[in-house]
């Protein structure tokens with residue numbers, strides 16, 4: 001999929017939280033550092049900045065980052081946008097109070113993502129899942145997220161409708 005082409009054909013989105021946090025906003029802090037991995041158009045990154053966090057946002061697609069910059073300017077918040085290919089690893093170092101990764105699945109990054117958390121930091125991951133879907137090689141198998149982050153304090157673990165969500169804290 002060419003994400004640049006897709007983003008170039010769309011406008012900026014609206015700021016908003018990861019879906020799994022709707023009704024659970026109290027799980028996230030309102031201060032500290034946040035990272036949005038594979039941020040796309042930056043709608044979650046901008047929402048995190050509006051919430052009061054200092055936000056870094058990473059994606060490989062310049063067209064997505066441009067839409068994120070446009071949205072941040074419109075909303076009057078600052079986000080540090082980083083253009084980087086995650087296949088080459090994470091381009092940031094840790095101490096994050098919030099790490100979000102939505103709809104970008106790379107199991108090789110699961111441990112490095114957990115390693116970015118500061119003590120008490122919260123990880124919010126959503127991936128495509130075979131649970132409730134016909135399947136496919138890009139989807140997580142049942143229980144993949146819980147197994148990958150078993151050393152964290154798992155606060156939310158949901159699978160169904162072709163998606164898996166995990167919210168977990170580093171104690």
Ligand SMILES: C[S@@+](CC[C@H](N)C(=O)[O-])C[C@H]1O[C@@H](n2cnc3c(N)ncnc32)[C@H](O)[C@@H]1O
Nearest residue numbers: 003038039040059060061085086087102103104
């Ligand atoms: C399905 S979109 C999700 C965007 C955003 N997280 C969301 O939920 O709206 C997947 C994103 O992953 C990014 N991406 C895919 N492969 C990547 C890579 N190797 N390095 C960095 N970003 C990548 C794409 O550019 C795209 O923005």
